Amino acid sequence: MLRLLSRTASRAWLRTTPSPPVKCVSSQRCERTSLARTVASSAPAPSRRFPDAPRVGVGVCLLRAKPTEEHSANIVDCVEALLIRRSKPPNAGVWSFPGGSLNLGETLVACAERELLEETGLRMDASIFEPEPFVACDSIHRSSDGAVEWHYVIVEVCGAVARHNTPRAVPMDDAADLTWADVRTIGEMEKLGTATAPIAEYAGQCARKHGARILEMEKRNSAQSTP
Numbered sequence: 001m002l003r004l005l006s007r008t009a010s011r012a013w014l015r016t017t018p019s020p021p022v023k024c025v026s027s028q029r030c031e032r033t034s035l036a037r038t039v040a041s042s043a044p045a046p047s048r049r050f051p052d053a054p055r056v057g058v059g060v061c062l063l064r065a066k067p068t069e070e071h072s073a074n075i076v077d078c079v080e081a082l083l084i085r086r087s088k089p090p091n092a093g094v095w096s097f098p099g100g101s102l103n104l105g106e107t108l109v110a111c112a113e114r115e116l117l118e119e120t121g122l123r124m125d126a127s128i129f130e131p132e133p134f135v136a137c138d139s140i141h142r143s144s145d146g147a148v149e150w151h152y153v154i155v156e157v158c159g160a161v162a163r164h165n166t167p168r169a170v171p172m173d174d175a176a177d178l179t180w181a182d183v184r185t186i187g188e189m190e191k192l193g194t195a196t197a198p199i200a201e202y203a204g205q206c207a208r209k210h211g212a213r214i215l216e217m218e219k220r221n222s223a224q225s226t227p
Contacts, residue, residue, distance in 0.1 A: 048101075049089075050149055057139065057152040058111040059099035061203045062124065063160045063210065064180070065218040075211030076204050081183050083196070084119055084175035090141045090150040096193035097156065098175065108133050112157035119175040121167060124159030128217045129210045131159035135202045137195040156199055158206040160214050164221040183207050 048055060062082040065071075071078045083095045100115040102108070109131045116122055124131050133155050141150040171178045181189065186200035207214075 056102040057154040059097040059156040079207040085177040087176035128160040
């Protein structure tokens with residue numbers, strides 16, 4: 001189920017129906033279609049600031065196991081999530097989950113994978129569990145005169161990475177810094193994005209859902225890496 005913070009929506013919301021192939025009935029129509037596509041591709045991209053319509057963003061709630069010595073009987077206590085400190089508007093200086101704008105023709109999970117790699121150098125490990133969209137939220141910022149300066153609808157995708165045998169995360173692109181944070185205490189951090197704390201609550205639900213699998217795979221990876 002994809003949660004919209006205050007309400008739920010069916011996963012069918014995520015499905016798309018492929019468009020039927022376009023058939024050209026004449027060479028003249030094909031030329032017009034080709035010209036239209038050329039003009040469209042050369043048109044300037046819509047401004048992200050003071051937009052005419054909302055943009056779709058995708059965030060990544062990346063989970064991993066804590067060090068073994070910090071494990072407890074509570075699964076959520078054994079899992080942490082990756083946060084980055086943004087370097088660009090509209091959230092410069094605040095902590096949030098990695099992510100960025102969805103490209104035309106790109107799936108939510110593909111966008112999550114791309115943005116995570118661009119901003120941290122990490123890749124989600126589908127062998128732990130398949131990445132899945134799990135919550136959506138609004139991100140609306142207004143200027144001093146009340147105009148909508150930024151408007152995103154953000155869909156968060158939950159995924160996991162192994163603690164062992166995984167490259168170290170490195171802040172890149174829009175990420176000025178990064179940290180692994182206790183899922184339970186993310187809401188207590190300073191300089192959080194407006195939606196980060198409530199999303200972190202749902203990240204706890206993901207941790208409960210997938211925590212056992214995360215720990216199981218971590219023990220397996222640890223055993224394999226031990227000489």
